[in-house]
Amino acid sequence: MLRRPLTSGYTISKYNTTSRKQHLLQAHPLHNSVLFNNIPTLPPDLPTVPLETISLSKLLARDAEEQARVFDICKGRGFFYLDLAGSPAGETILHGADAIARAGERTFALPLEEKLGYIMGATGAPGQPRQLFGYKKVGATVADKATGARDTAEFFNVAKDDMTAPCSDPADMPRRGASWPAAILEQRELFAGYMRAAHSIGMLILGLLVDKLGVDPQEIWNRHRLEELAGDHVRITRGPPRDKEEMPEIQTPSHCDFGTITLLMNWLGGLQVWSESSRSATLTDGQPDVPGEWLWVVPKPGCAIINLGDAAVKFTNGVFCSGRHRVIPAPGPQGKFPRYSVVYFVRPEDNVIMEALEGAGIPAEKKDFSGGEAEEKLTACEWIYRQALNLGNQFPDPK
Ligand SMILES: O=C(O)CCC(=O)C(=O)O
Numbered sequence: 001m002l003r004r005p006l007t008s009g010y011t012i013s014k015y016n017t018t019s020r021k022q023h024l025l026q027a028h029p030l031h032n033s034v035l036f037n038n039i040p041t042l043p044p045d046l047p048t049v050p051l052e053t054i055s056l057s058k059l060l061a062r063d064a065e066e067q068a069r070v071f072d073i074c075k076g077r078g079f080f081y082l083d084l085a086g087s088p089a090g091e092t093i094l095h096g097a098d099a100i101a102r103a104g105e106r107t108f109a110l111p112l113e114e115k116l117g118y119i120m121g122a123t124g125a126p127g128q129p130r131q132l133f134g135y136k137k138v139g140a141t142v143a144d145k146a147t148g149a150r151d152t153a154e155f156f157n158v159a160k161d162d163m164t165a166p167c168s169d170p171a172d173m174p175r176r177g178a179s180w181p182a183a184i185l186e187q188r189e190l191f192a193g194y195m196r197a198a199h200s201i202g203m204l205i206l207g208l209l210v211d212k213l214g215v216d217p218q219e220i221w222n223r224h225r226l227e228e229l230a231g232d233h234v235r236i237t238r239g240p241p242r243d244k245e246e247m248p249e250i251q252t253p254s255h256c257d258f259g260t261i262t263l264l265m266n267w268l269g270g271l272q273v274w275s276e277s278s279r280s281a282t283l284t285d286g287q288p289d290v291p292g293e294w295l296w297v298v299p300k301p302g303c304a305i306i307n308l309g310d311a312a313v314k315f316t317n318g319v320f321c322s323g324r325h326r327v328i329p330a331p332g333p334q335g336k337f338p339r340y341s342v343v344y345f346v347r348p349e350d351n352v353i354m355e356a357l358e359g360a361g362i363p364a365e366k367k368d369f370s371g372g373e374a375e376e377k378l379t380a381c382e383w384i385y386r387q388a389l390n391l392g393n394q395f396p397d398p399k
Pocket residue numbers: 235237252257264266270271325326327340341343
C-alpha cells in the first residue's frame with residue numbers, strides 16, 4: 001500500500017512512474033516505517049532554536065532581500081530552513097527524500113554481515129586518505145569521551161560520483177571503488193536526480209554568498225564541479241527508537257559538517273544545534289568551544305534544513321560560520337520511532353587546495369583553524385579525511 005508522506009502532497013506512485021519501479025517498491029513492503037505514518041508532535045516545552053525560513057523560489061529569482069537574509073544568517077549561526085516549494089529542484093528534494101529514505105530502510109534491514117561488506121573507508125590505497133563512502137555501523141565512534149558511550153545510529157554514505165556517472169552498466173560505474181547494495185543500485189536514477197538538485201541548490205547559495213564578499217561566484221563553482229571527483233554524498237541515517245527516557249543516547253555525536261554546504265531532510269525531532277556560534281572550524285575533542293546549551297531544531301514540513309560546513313569557513317577565512325550540532329532521539333512519543341534522515345553534503349573537489357578565497361570581504365590575514373598546528377596547504381580529500389579522524393572515526397585496513 002502506498003501512503004502519503006508528510007512533507008508534501010506527493011505520493012510515491014506519482015514519483016515513480018514506471019511499472020517496474022512500482023513492482024520493486026511493492027516487493028519490499030515497509031513495516032513500522034514512521035516516515036509515512038502520522039508523526040506525534042514534540043513536547044511543547046522544549047528549548048527550540050528559532051531558525052529563519054528562506055524561500056528557494058525567491059533565491060532563484062535573485063530576490064535581493066532574501067539574498068541579504070541568507071548572508072546575515074551565514075555570518076551568524078549558519079543554519080536555516082529552506083522552503084522548497086515552487087521550483088523543479090526544490091520539488092525533486094521534497095519528493096525524492098522520502099523515496100531515498102525508503103531505499104535506506106531496505107538497506108538497513110539487511111543482515112549486519114552483509115552491511116559490513118560495504119563498510120565505510122575500506123577502499124583506497126594504503127597511506128592515502130580514505131574515501132568516506134559506504135556503511136557505518138552502530139557504535140563505530142565514541143560519542144562521549146567521559147563515559148565512553150558510543151553512537152547509536154547507523155548510516156550509509158552514497159557517493160555522488162557513482163550515482164551520477166554517465167554510464168548505465170553498474171559494472172562500469174564504481175569510480176570510487178565502492179560497491180552498492182541492490183536497494184540503492186535499483187534507485188540509481190532517483191539518487192542521481194536528487195544529487196544534481198541538491199548540488200545545484202548548494203551552488204546557488206554558495207554563489208550568492210561569495211558574491212557578497214566580492215568574490216566572483218565562478219571561483220566557488222570551479223571548486224565544486226558536479227562532474228569532477230569529490231567527497232559529495234547522500235547520507236541516509238537510521239537512529240533506533242529511544243531506549244530510556246532519561247538518557248541522551250547520542251545518535252550522531254557533536255560535530256560541524258566537514259564540507260562546504262549541507263542540505264538536510266528529516267522527519268522527526270532529534271537534531272540539536274549549539275546555542276552559540278562556534279568559530280573554530282576544527283576541534284580535536286569534538287566538543288563545543290563556547291559556553292551555551294543544546295537547542296532542538298523542529299523539522300518544518302516542505303522545508304530542507306541548510307547549514308554551512310567547515311570548508312565554507314576555511315574558504316572565507318572565518319567570515320561564515322559552521323554551526324555545531326548533534327542528534328539524539330526525540331523526547332516523548334516521537335522517540336518511540338526509528339529516526340531517518342537524508343543529507344546531501346556538498347564537498348570541494350578532491351584536488352582543491354583548502355585555502356581562503358581572495359575578495360574584498362575576506363580578511364587577508366592568515367587564520368589558524370587547526371587548533372594551533374602549523375597551517376598546511378592540504379587538498380580537500382586529505383583535509384576532510386583528517387577532519388574525520390579528528391572526530392574519532394576509525395577505518396579498516398584498505399581492501
Ligand atoms: O540526522 C540529522 O538530522 C542530522 C545528521 C547530521 O548532522 C549529519 O549526518 O552530519
